[in-house]
Amino acid sequence: MEKVILAYSGGLDTTYCALYLSKVMQLEVHAVTVNTGGFSEEELAVLQQKAQQLGLASHKVIDVTEAYYDDCIRYLIYGNMLKNGTYPLSVSAERLVQAMSIAREALAADAAYIAHGSTGAGNDQVRFDGVFQAMAPRIKILTPIRDQQLSREAEIAFLREQGIDIDFAKAQYSINKGLWGTSVGGAETLTSNTYLPEEAWPTPLTESLPLELAITFGKGQPVALEGATFGHPALLIQALQAIAQPYGIGRDIHVGDTIIGIKGRVGFEAAAPMILIKAHQLLEKHTLTKWQIYWKDQLSTWYANWLHEGQLLDPVMRHIEKFLEDSQQTVSGTVKVLLEARHFTLLGIDSPHDLMSSRFGKYGEMNNGWSGEDVKGFTKIFGNQVAIFHQVNQTVHHD
Known part of the structure; x- marks a missing residue:
């Protein structure tokens, strides 16, 4: 055979x-x-x-x-x-x-x-x-x-x-659970105008008392939760999921384009993924430059779309992964998160790589690295081309 x-x-x-x-x-x-x-x-x-x-x-x-x-x-x-x-x-x-x-x-x-x-x-x-x-x-x-x-x-x-009488009683909702979230499909997701009811979600909402957590990242990867390490980030994700999902955090319905060209809806609950992504993003806002963030966003959006369409084996994905990993060298620190029923709040970060250092000035208050005259000269040169354009083309009226 x-x-x-x-x-x-x-x-x-x-x-x-x-x-x-x-x-x-x-x-x-x-x-x-x-x-x-x-x-x-x-x-x-x-x-x-x-x-x-x-x-x-x-x-x-x-x-x-x-x-x-x-x-x-x-x-x-x-x-x-x-x-x-x-x-x-x-x-x-x-x-x-x-x-x-x-x-x-x-x-x-x-x-x-x-x-x-x-x-x-x-x-x-x-x-x-x-x-x-x-x-x-x-x-x-x-x-x-x-x-x-x-x-x-x-x-x-x-x-x-064939003599197999396993009970396959049709559940009202189709559930698929994995490390990075659980999908939920049902009658409501087959339409455009209805939302999933409370009983559709695999994890009941049982927690409501506010809880503050500290998530530590090392070079972009989650490495500790409340100071505890887990040996591997996958174990940390599972631990965070067990804590946060009973708050009803990370529930939503995704609407998007399928690979085969039709629109589709699917519900999901993904407390740990949503918290980690948003916490990591906040840490990056503090530790990366604006152009690092800009180009990461461009490549990440494309990578996500190509992965969604089943093309993880395309060699270009390895090139983007190298860029993404290299961008994480300074993305280390701790993010404080407050969990509450059905939502979470990012409270702030603590990182040795925080570019919002008071040594260089406090936004909207004072600066330590330049004078008012420096800013006048910078602004004149920085806006020079725009000013020339409008003067040449007389697109701005002057009194």
Whole structure:
């Protein structure tokens, strides 16, 4: 039997894929679950039980939580990246890292096929296909759900015919949880004029008492929370998420252009990503020059869009990542954040690289590095070309 490596989440679509590939196509199915920090130990145990029920050749879990941060998330922090100024690219980044892990497994197993459970209506099909084509071009891609255009009911009927009666009671909301946020999809996100109700959010709002936190960055990376270190930034993100998400912070709906050309909406809750991005951005305002910030913004916006469209493997992304990392050499210090119900406030920063140093003057009050005459001369020269333009073209009337 020929081998197929299946990207397996344990949901209805990938369960159907597993049985179809095994029973109908007569392939040796090896299911692989890529954990990007969204599965608990209990959830992984349930996933293992489901896979065993299917009688597959094998099932394994690959934990890439730390690699996900190292290879992707840290650049999203460096660039303060929010798609359309709103969305921290939670699923966009996660799918690419998962696809890369699956491709490596297929290559290592010398598999004839590689499979995923994406439908034909979303972004993920492009992300998975694109990565597989780039990393494993000689391995054929199988996509039973997309190719057969199956309804949920048809999938369940097939599984029952095969003796599998796993309860796939349709939840009202589709939830995808990872290290960099949780996406929420439902009836409200399929329209343009409704918002998700309170019960749709995976994490209930249970905290309301104000809480002040100190987040320390070292060269752009979060390294400590309230003075405590965690061994790896991914662990800090998880700790911050556990503290902040019960405040209902980081909830929103992203509206944007999909890769396939249609508009789409998706809800998300991402307390830790939103706090870290905004805290990091504030620290940069104090520690970088205006032109460093300007060019970072240009490249970061482009990088975020290209990543969202599944192009993380484009070599130009490595060039931008080098720029982003190099820009972080002085982005070190501590940011104070106040958490309150449904929002947070950045209180201030403390950094040895703070360019708002009183040694050089206090904005709006006094200066230590120049005189009034210096400013007069500077202003005359600085505005000279604009003044010449208006005088030559007589565009400004003089009394």
